[in-house]
Every structure is written in structure tokens, then in C-alpha cells.
Amino acid sequence: MSNTPVRTRFAPSPTGFLHLGGARTALFAWAFARHHGGTFVLRIEDTDLERSTPEAVEAILQGMAWLGLDADEGPFYQMQRMDRYREVVAQMLEAGTAYRCYSTPEEVEAMREAARAAGRKPRYDGTWRPEPGKTLPAVPEGRQPVIRFKNPLEGVTAWNDLVKGPISIDNGELDDLIIARPDGTPTYNFCVVVDDWDMRITHVLRGDDHVNNTPRQINILRALGGELPEYGHVPMILGPDGEKLSKRHGAVNLMEYDVQGYLPEAMVNYLARLGWSHGDDELFTRAQLVEWFDTRSLSKSASQWDPKKLNWVNAHYIKQADDAWLANHVSPRVAALGGDPQAVDLVAVIGLLKDRAETLAQLAEGALLFCGPAREAPAELVAQHLTEDARAALRDFAAQAAAGDWTREALSAALKAVMAARGLKMPQVAIPLRVAVTGQTQTPAIDAVLAILGRDVVLARLGKI
Template identity: 80%
Template sequence: MATSNTSIVRTRFAPSPTGYLHLGGARTALFSWAYARHHQGVFVLRIEDTDLERSTPEAVQAILDGMAWLDMRPDEGPFYQMQRMDRYREVIAKMLAEGTAYYCYSSPEEIEAMREKARAAGLKPRYDGTWRPEPGKTLPPVPAGRKPVVRFKNPLDGATSWNDMIKGPISFDNSELDDLIIARPDGTPTYNFCVVVDDWDMRITHVLRGDDHVNNTPRQINILRALGADLPQYGHVPMILGPDGEKLSKRHGAVNLLEYDKQGYLPEAMINYLARLGWSHGNDELFTREQLVEWFDTRNLTKSPAQWDPKKLNWVNAHYIKQRADADLAELVAPRIRERGGDPGAVDLPAVMGLLKDRAETLNQLAEGALLFCGPHQPAAPELLAQHLDDQARTLLSEFRAEAAGLSAWTTDSLDALIKDVLARHDAKMPKLGIPLRLVVTGRKQTPAIGAVLALLGRDTVLARLAAYQA
């Protein structure tokens, strides 16, 4: 299956399904996807599911759902490592035959004793190479009944270096790198080995991933060289910090990507915001998916950690809500209204979205606001009515009700004009009628523009609530 790399850019996102798709993983996927799209390349999705104890089908589905929500669909995959075990074993057998890997029979207790000995000598704790074959070296007798691991024969001298696409030149002395275990006693391959074979077979040319993988990179490079494979270019993205400067975690809020869908964020807003967490194009804060693809360049990825800012995300989301067509918003918000006990079919929902969207930061806020028009009516508290409905307010309400019943057209403009006329006749200010109208008709002291609210509620509803108050 393995072939040499071509000139076509091929990136990959390779999450482990041991939990939900978190924000850091989503950003890594976004950068890999954008890089491939910018270069008219191929974006590969690979599920690294070899951790059988922690990997779950639910986590796999959460990853796929999260990618679909952001509309970052792979060109190839998803591929699953557990379906490639025969391939890994084939490569391990080849390495054993060629002498680039070897069997190690040291027990866990013996390995720990080696490490303690190294620590006592002031050295880095590591495997001491007891079973590493070398010319003229006599290996110990094979312990009876003990199953070996397979270790990679890492170079002892020199350094492994690469020019990181984000961090710049990085180098590790090979003497500091252990002979990595590439297969466990039961024959199952280890993470770093599977990654190498996958990247080789899938002809990955560029690996963008979190900088927690920096220490894995020299080991993977050395295995790729031992296999005679072309090396991808590597770029390691700094982590995301919470608002308090600590590593982003659950205590900073919902870090499951799909939680942001539930909370009412738009995928295009999340794409925009995630892209700006560590990448920039001049001073542009708002940009489309198409602009991101056009502008994306790893040279504009920062070397410093990015900081999660919920207020900034809300600002970005509010922008995209304003940009969405009213009918689109109505379709997105209708299920959220039903969840809250409202009936989205009871009102002209696109018109309601048009009224509310300029002041909303999330779809959930739109749903809450829409309940004013399509949810159960909650009358105002008696003490609030008593506070704002004096004799003059009652007179104004009575005149408004009588004249509103005779309006030829029930529109925002006609209702606004009527309110102004009633106020002018009594030389009263807007709050003197506006607040009582809101309280009696909506049960709330604060609403969007009262004329627009009355128009959307409809003549029958408004007049009935006014009549019920005055009865």
C-alpha cells in the first residue's frame, strides 16, 4: 500500500475516540483542513482507536458529528486503525527481518530497575539496551515462558532534526531517545508505530498537530527513515489556554464541541473563532470559510498559546446571526422553541427573527426571545403593574385600545403612529404608555420596539389582553 509522496498536499486529522471532540482537536482539524483546501490537496480523517479500554463507539460518533457540524468533511476516510492490524504486523515482521527492530524480553520490574539505576547515576531514566543486538554482543538467555515486546532500534548517535512549520528548527539528540516499544507482548502495535505506518501508507505530506506531540516527532521520523519512507513536514500548534491563563479544561465551560451547537452557536462562527485562536490574516477578525481557505498560511500561525475568550466568541456569533437570513434563523430556532414549550407555528417566525436578531448572541437567546410571541402568556406581577399603571396610564391604555380596534391596517407603522398620537394628545412621554402596554400585553417590562411587538402578536391577541386587563 505504501508509495512515495507526490506533489499533492495531503493532510490528516487523527483523533483518538477516548472522549468527545474537544476544542483543541477541532482547531487542529480546522488548520489541517484549511491547509489542504488552500493547496487544492487532500484532507484525510483517521480514527486512532487502538486504545480498546478507553475507545467507544459513542466517542467515534461524536467526532464524526462534530466534523459534520463544522462541515469539514474528509476527502478520504474515516480510516480506523483497528481495521489495519494485519498491515502493522506485516511492517513489524519486515523490520524484525531487516534488523531495524528486535525482541526485548526484559520484564516491567527489570525495566524499572534500569530506570532507578540511571536516576541514581544522575542520568535520564531509560531502557538500557539489554536485548538490543549489536555486532559481537552476546544476548542473555531467553526467559522461559516470557512473551517479548518489539522495540525499534533507534540510532545511537547524531541528532534528529526538522524545520517545524510553526516553531522553526527543532533538534533532539538520538542518545536521548529510547528504543521505543512498537509492539506489546500480545503483538498489538503501539501508538507511535501505528501513526508512522498510517502516515506512510496514506502518503501524508504535512502533519499539523498539537505541540504535545513534539516529543513523539523525532521517534516517528526515525522509524520512517528506517522504513525508507518520505518524511512529511511537521507543524506543532501551541495549546489553547482558558481565560485564566491555565490549560483549557472542563472547568472553563463546555469544551465538547457539540455542546456549542446545543448552546446556540453557528458553525460558521465557530470556524471563524477557532481559526483566530493562533492564526491571523492582518487585523481581520471576521472572515468567511472561503476567505480562510484563500488566506491560510502556516507562516501566520503563532508560536504562542492562544487564549479562549467566551465574550469574543459571543461577539463573533452575534455577527453571523445578523448575517443569516430570517427564514434560515427561523428554521434553526424552531426546534429550540419547541424544547422550551413554545409553538413556533403560532407566529410569523421569520419576522420575529428579523426583530430579535440584532440583539441576540446565540440561537438560544433567539428562542428565549421568541417565546414572547409563541410561548404561554405570563401576566406581569401585580406589584409591577401597580408601580406603572396610575390613572394617566390607564387613560392612555383605554384610548389606545379603542382606537387600535378601528385601525384599517395592523402594522408596525400604523401602531407607532397611533401611540404617538395618544401621547401627543395628553402631552405625555413614551414610557408613560410604552411600559404599561408592554406589561399588559406581554407581561414584560422590557421588549423590542413595542410597535413591532404588537404588530407581530396580532390584533386579536393584543386587543384581548388589553380587554382582559380593563375588565
């Protein structure tokens, strides 16, 4: 690498939410800039007026904030830079690197059809391209021209892709790209070039669906006298079935993963590992990602989205998280489910549940056992487990528990005393106890559950058997 300060960018079009592929691209560009002590720029490419929406812009900004991908500059909006684009178009017309084309879309399509019929690549035939000694047609009266870039006719455009390696495109394969429409509004590929030039972008990391745009952008940038950035094109993310990632696989608004209870640190970890690696490390911190990130470790092949792996990563981060921090984030979820997070010691509840939870949503649902209304056991469970012998054992337990300290240790001792006195095994007491107190047969350790529910609640429920 040169000594030029690294400057990367993430430049989404606000025509929809921030999806997983875009989020991963942003993460890689951010990590590269952070690794090199450089600058990460956020640019909103909102020139598609028909499809761009303020809601989509907000969704992008919200998703970036959730992942913690803080931009050093921006967000910049292309629609606020129209005067600059028009200025550059005028300079290119003056320099002869662009020209006015009066061919209608129908005429251009006819040119392409003729090329196809002749076995050539369908393209604009250069009717209005000025060349030495060439006489151009008469300008049709009242027709507004498009502005086309005068692409080189000979040679190749080549670059050493940071991910894919050497790529070379014959310039003869590229026609003269439209850089401004009849109403003067600039086109996508032109705006990108001017932005990258003005913002001194040194490295462009983006999806490999942009590979075909790269030679066009390189040629325009060369015509402007700009310094070329290094380009890296990251392969797409596939669904678990090997098909293109879609909504049915999880290609939804990134913030849906927040709603479902995934932690942003887990998502950063999982997305980073999806197409990039550092040895065999599966779990790593954000700081380690920044320290280790290198484009040479980006995969050349497509990555496969694996919801089970994401859940495994998220479960790891939940286990590692502070109980009080988790309780603070789970509390509103409990309330949304109709529970009262103030009813018990939610921090203790989280400490009991978190080792089995894969998401915050699961934690909230589990917490309802303690924070929600009492659950009546189904009649079939009552008939199966609350036999006369079981009820007698539970009455003994209630008497012993009521007389002692209400701690997990004391409750465990009371359980064991009842088992010893009646010659019973743990399931013969614990399962009826669960059914009587919680309305279900499976819970975390029953002594811990009883300790958190509290003396009054437990004894009141046992008094009803």
C-alpha cells in the same frame, strides 16, 4: 514546497468527545489541504481498546460534520489495519531495525532507577539490543517479548517545524521504543508512522503535546525508507485565566456549542482566529480562510479562549443570516422551551430580535414573548405602571388601534396620537403598554411587538386591564 500533492490528516483517538483543541487542529489541517488543492484524510486511532468507545467515534464524526470539515478519504480505523502493522513489524525484525526484548516491566523500571541514581536520563539500557560482537542473554523460558525499535545511538534528529521553527533532539536522549506489545498489538507511535507512510501524508499539523513523539516517529519512518512529512506543532489553547483549558472554561463536547446555539460558521471563524491570523481581519468567510491559510501565520505562543469574543463573532453571523433560515433553526428550540413556533410569523419575530441576540438559544428564549403563553405581570409592576391615568391612556390606544390597520406604522401613529391628546411622553404610554400586553417592562420596539402579536391577542390582553 515541493510539487508533491499535499495530503494532510486529522487523527483523533476516540477516548472522548471532540473538544475545542482537537477541532482547531482538524480545522487547520483541513484548511491547509484545501488551500493547496490537496487531500484531507480522517483517521481514527482506536488502538486504546480500554478507553476507545463507539460513542466517542460518533461524537468525533458528528463534530466534524457540524463544522463542515469534510474528509476526502476516510475515516480509516487503526483496528482494521492490524494485519498491516504486524506485516511491517515482521519486515523490521527481518531487516534488523527492530528486535525482541524479553526484559520485564519491572526489570526496565530497575534500569531506569539505576540510571537516575547515576545522574543519567532514565531509560531502557539496551540489554536485548543486538550489536556486532555482543552476546545476548539466554531467552527466559515461556516469556513473551515486546518488539523494540532499534533507535540510532548517535547524531541528532532535526526538523524545521512549520510553526516552531528548527527543532533538534539528540538521539542519545531517546531509548529504543516499544513498537509491539507481548500480545503482538502495535503501539501508538508505530501505528502513526505506518499510517502516515501508507497514506502518503505530506504535512502533519497537530498539537504541540506531540513534539516529543516526532523524533521517534521520524527515526522509525527513516528506518522504513519512507519520505518524511513536514511537521507543524500548534501551541495549546488556554482558558481565560491563562490556565490549561478545562471543562470549567468551555472544554466540553464540541456539539455542546451547537446545543447552546452557536453557528458552525461562527465557530470555524473563531477557532481559526485562535492561533492563526491574516492581518487584522477578525471576521472572514470559510472561503477566505481557505484562500488565506498559511502555516507561516500560525502563532508560536499559546492562544487564550475568550467566550465573550466567541459571542461577538456568533452575534455577527446571526445578524448576517437570512431571517427564514434562522427561523427554521430556531423553531425546534422554541418548541423545546414549550412555545408554539406556528403561533405567529416566526420569520418576522427573528427579524425583530436577531440584532440583539448572541446565540440561537437567546433567539428562542426571546421568541417565547410571541410564541409562548401570555405572561402575567408581577403585582409590583402592575401597581407601579398601571395607574388609573395609564389605564385610561391604554383604553384610548386600544380604541384607536382597533379602528385602524394593524400595521407597525398604524400602531405607531395611534400611540403618538394618544400621547399628544393626553400630553404624555413615550415611556408614560409604552411602558404600561408593555406591562399590560407582555407582562414585562422591556421588549423590542413596542409597535413592532404589537404588530407581530396580532390584533386579537393584543386587544384581548388590553381588555383585561
